[in-house]
Amino acid sequence: MIFDYAPPGKTVSGTLFYLMLSPLSKTLEREEIRLSRRAEIEADRHAARAGDTYSVARALLLVGAASALFKDRVDDPLRRELLGSMTPPEPPLARMLKAASELFDTATLKEHIQKAWAAPDDEKSDHPPWPERLAALGYASPPTIEPVERTALLTLLPSETVAERVRYFDYEWTSRVADHLDR
Incomplete structure (x- = not known):
């Protein structure tokens, strides 16, 4: 509860308190993750009870597929291209919009749901993990x-x-990356 009001790394008092508890920090971190995961599962179940279980499962799978797709088409290639780059590569937002359109394709969607x-x-x-979240909704497979x-x-x-916001973001991102590469 203390860390809700004084998060470590964001407040001095939270950071000091966290350091004082450092022998327990790993245990506290694991417990925080366990509680957060349990809350996610309960939120999924609540959404399913309040509406249509299939719609909740579909939304979860779309998020999972999009995450896998963005990792394959945006994050990993961008990370590789930035290593040793002399000029900024294609900006991430432009890549994400291209990748998002691939979710229109049934085969691509199915592939990334499986990933x-x-x-x-x-x-x-x-x-x-996605299997655990969907198991809580009654699905043993996607x-x-x-x-x-x-x-x-x-x-x-x-x-x-x-289009205007994408142009602006791409310009800002490209300018910042170019400045960083010039250093």
Whole structure:
């Protein structure tokens, strides 16, 4: 409870208190992760009870598939390209928008759902693995889901606004990376 009001690394008192408890820090960290994971599972179950279990499972699988897709198409290539780069590579937001459109394809979606499902449990993450979250909803394997028809971004904002914001973000990101590479 103390760390809710004084987070370690963000407040002096929280950091000092955390250091005083350093012999217990690993235990506290594991307990925090366990409680957070349990809260995620309960939130998923609550959402399923309040609505349609399949819709909740579909939303979870879309998030998992998008995460796997972005790791494959954006994060990993960008990390490789930045190592030893002399000029900024293609900006991440432009890459993400291209990758997001791949979720419209049934085969690509299915492939990345399987990658998300098979991903090893990151024990330091406060989110449970996808199989555990869907098991809490009654699914022993990923259900077949329909691909995305339209991204949330394009549903919420006019395409002109999206294009303008993407240009602005890409310019800012490219400028900062170029400045960093010049150092």
